[in-house]
Amino acid sequence: MTPEKIKEKINKIVQKITPDISEQIILDARKKAYQTKKEKTRSFSWKPALIFAMSCLLFVTVIVNKPATPVVAATISLDINPSIEITLDENDKIIEIIGKNEEGISVVEDLDLEGYQVEAALKVLIESLLKHGFLNENANSILVTVDDEDITDSLMKMINDILVEDNFDGSVVCQNLKDNPDLVKLAETYGISIGRAQLITELIALDETYNIEELAKLNVTQLNLLLGNPENALLGIKRMGQASQKDYIGEEKAKEIALSSVGAKETEISDYNIEIDYRHRNIVYVIKFVYNNIEYVVMVNGTSGTILECEQENKQYKYQYGYNNSSGLDDENSGNNNYGQGSSNNGTNGGKGNNSYGNGSCIGQKNVKRIALNHANASEYNNYRSELSLQDGKRVYCVEFEANNRQYKYVIDANTGEILEEK
Amino acid sequence: MTDFCKQSIDDVLLDECLEEIASDDMDGFRKLYELTSHILYGFSLSIVKNEYTAQDCLHDSYIKIIEAAKTYVSKSKPLAWMLTITRNTCLQSLRENRKQANLTEEQWILQAHEEDVSAVDREFLNQCLNQLDDKERQVIMLHSLTGYKFKEIAQILKLPLSTVLSRHNRAIKKLQQIVKQEE
Numbered sequence: 105m106t107p108e109k110i111k112e113k114i115n116k117i118v119q120k121i122t123p124d125i126s127e128q129i130i131l132d133a134r135k136k137a138y139q140t141k142k143e144k145t146r147s148f149s150w151k152p153a154l155i156f157a158m159s160c161l162l163f164v165t166v167i168v169n170k171p172a173t174p175v176v177a178a179t180i181s182l183d184i185n186p187s188i189e190i191t192l193d194e195n196d197k198i199i200e201i202i203g204k205n206e207e208g209i210s211v212v213e214d215l216d217l218e219g220y221q222v223e224a225a226l227k228v229l230i231e232s233l234l235k236h237g238f239l240n241e242n243a244n245s246i247l248v249t250v251d252d253e254d255i256t257d258s259l260m261k262m263i264n265d266i267l268v269e270d271n272f273d274g275s276v277v278c279q280n281l282k283d284n285p286d287l288v289k290l291a292e293t294y295g296i297s298i299g300r301a302q303l304i305t306e307l308i309a310l311d312e313t314y315n316i317e318e319l320a321k322l323n324v325t326q327l328n329l330l331l332g333n334p335e336n337a338l339l340g341i342k343r344m345g346q347a348s349q350k351d352y353i354g355e356e357k358a359k360e361i362a363l364s365s366v367g368a369k370e371t372e373i374s375d376y377n378i379e380i381d382y383r384h385r386n387i388v389y390v391i392k393f394v395y396n397n398i399e400y401v402v403m404v405n406g407t408s409g410t411i412l413e414c415e416q417e418n419k420q421y422k423y424q425y426g427y428n429n430s431s432g433l434d435d436e437n438s439g440n441n442n443y444g445q446g447s448s449n450n451g452t453n454g455g456k457g458n459n460s461y462g463n464g465s466c467i468g469q470k471n472v473k474r475i476a477l478n479h480a481n482a483s484e485y486n487n488y489r490s491e492l493s494l495q496d497g498k499r500v501y502c503v504e505f506e507a508n509n510r511q512y513k514y515v516i517d518a519n520t521g522e523i524l525e526e527k
Numbered sequence: 528m529t530d531f532c533k534q535s536i537d538d539v540l541l542d543e544c545l546e547e548i549a550s551d552d553m554d555g556f557r558k559l560y561e562l563t564s565h566i567l568y569g570f571s572l573s574i575v576k577n578e579y580t581a582q583d584c585l586h587d588s589y590i591k592i593i594e595a596a597k598t599y600v601s602k603s604k605p606l607a608w609m610l611t612i613t614r615n616t617c618l619q620s621l622r623e624n625r626k627q628a629n630l631t632e633e634q635w636i637l638q639a640h641e642e643d644v645s646a647v648d649r650e651f652l653n654q655c656l657n658q659l660d661d662k663e664r665q666v667i668m669l670h671s672l673t674g675y676k677f678k679e680i681a682q683i684l685k686l687p688l689s690t691v692l693s694r695h696n697r698a699i700k701k702l703q704q705i706v707k708q709e710e
Binding site for chain 2: 105107110111112113114115116117118119120121122123124125126128129130132133136137231269271
């Protein structure tokens with residue numbers, strides 16, 4: 105064997121036996137840098153006499169007051185997934201950091217962060233989450249639940265700064281933990297953290313059409329997408345950064361699909377609006393616009409780009425015959441709910457109707473949908489379409505959808521909610 | 528120098544990695560580790576002759592490299608700089624542990640836990656390294672892993688060029704003898 109071959113063989117064997125301890129080195133380097141910084145701060149900012157005086161004071165304080173174990177001043181829960189819980193003492197130092205689920209345990213098991221200031225610990229922790237791929241361009245959101253509202257803002261900024269420093273386009277959602285014992289039970293039932301349970305509960309309180317079984321399956325980035333919907337603006341929830349839409353087709357593509365489904369061009373529409381929602385067990389884009397004097401609401405599957413629902417209302421019919429609901433198309437929360445109780449007054453009162461169905465007002469798309477779906481006994485449905493039109497001088501909704509392995513068609517009185525025809 | 532060795536050293540790339548580390552970007556470190564860890568580990572192994580100590584030296588050397596990256600000034604020889612740090616770390620470790628003198632052959636033999644390495648390869652490396660003295664081993668390891676010229680190896684090991692050359696020639700003859708016996 106030539107000398108070159110021998111050396112090449114040695115090279116290959118050494119490559120194989122070289123251990124991969126790079127992450128351990130990064131972690132230890134960070135710890136060392138932090139300790140050095142702390143020591144420098146101590147040595148430069150405190151004069152010896154002050155240190156002595158403080159030490160005496162501390163000694164007395166410790167002897168008189170200090171309990172044997174550190175006092176928990178705040179608890180922070182981080183959800184990505186993984187779920188991780190951090191307890192802090194009154195000096196914002198880490199007392200304990202524990203993984204609350206399997207992934208959380210895998211992240212924190214090699215981290216020895218007790219005694220560190222929260223900022224240094226979060227930096228190490230977030231870099232570990234990035235390294236393990238738990239935080240990535242598709243799952244870019246961190247839900248932070250804090251039981252001490254005084255630190256909420258600073259904590260959220262701290263985490264956001266760390267993400268920016270790491271050149272990561274992330275999003276931080278911050279909430280204060282509420283004193284609600286039901287959350288613990290809920291979290292256990294669905295195998296989620298208390299923070300996620302609280303967030304989901306609040307989303308459902310805001311929109312009863314959500315259900316907990318479905319929302320519990322969503323990751324934090326998906327929940328964050330729902331929080332981006334103005335209809336889901338929750339009091340007390342703070343957000344920084346945008347939830348990633350990289351798992352989905354994106355707003356531009358969804359708009360393109362919605363417009364082309366009705367043959368409209370971008371220059372021909374007005375009153376355009378797009379929101380992200382969770383329907384049909386999918387993240388969906390809900391696109392609203394007016395084209396040719398017709399208001400369209402198109403729901404596009406966020407993953408596949410297929411159209412799930414398309415509702416349209418002719419503005420002429422809507423406003424000409426007594427519709428007086430300024431909230432727009434989705435008027436389910438207006439008026440009382442006595443639709444279906446048929447009134448002979450069918451909305452020809454010249455725009456002076458109040459929002460009581462059957463008294464000259466329009467029952468709205470959502471109520472029409474409920475009536476039709478309830479009648480068909482359909483909890484699951486596809487290709488839903490509805491249209492407001494005039495039939496024999498009466499405003500009616502023509503509704504079509506697929507459910508129970510068949511096609512349904514309804515004509516529903518737009519004022520009373522009465523089913524006029526069904527197929 | 529073989530193509531294999533040439534590919535393993537790209538001083539410009541290493542300088543870029545060190546710049547990234549200096550700006551606290553640990554992706555730069557990950558790249559640096561991927562490119563150089565086998566060189567530093569092999570070199571450590573050739574000095575401390577124990578894989579566990581070599582791993583500790585590898586760890587400590589990289590910590591020093593990360594710390595020193597902020598003040599590092601490129602002289603187009605980043606690997607030589609890193610090897611000097613590694614050598615000093617290993618020598619310090621030897622001074623502290625005094626392991627080298629007391630090491631038996633059994634301790635020196637590489638452990639069999641690396642699943643990627645065949646028993647034959649392990650035996651080959653053990654044989655090669657056991658038959659060489661300290662300086663021969665370091666010269667061979669550096670030449671095998673870095674593809675450096677003898678002049679550069681002489682600078683790193685702080686030896687005269689003629690000494691490096693003679694040790695290299697002597698080591699090669701020993702290794703060829705080992706290979707011949709194996710065949």
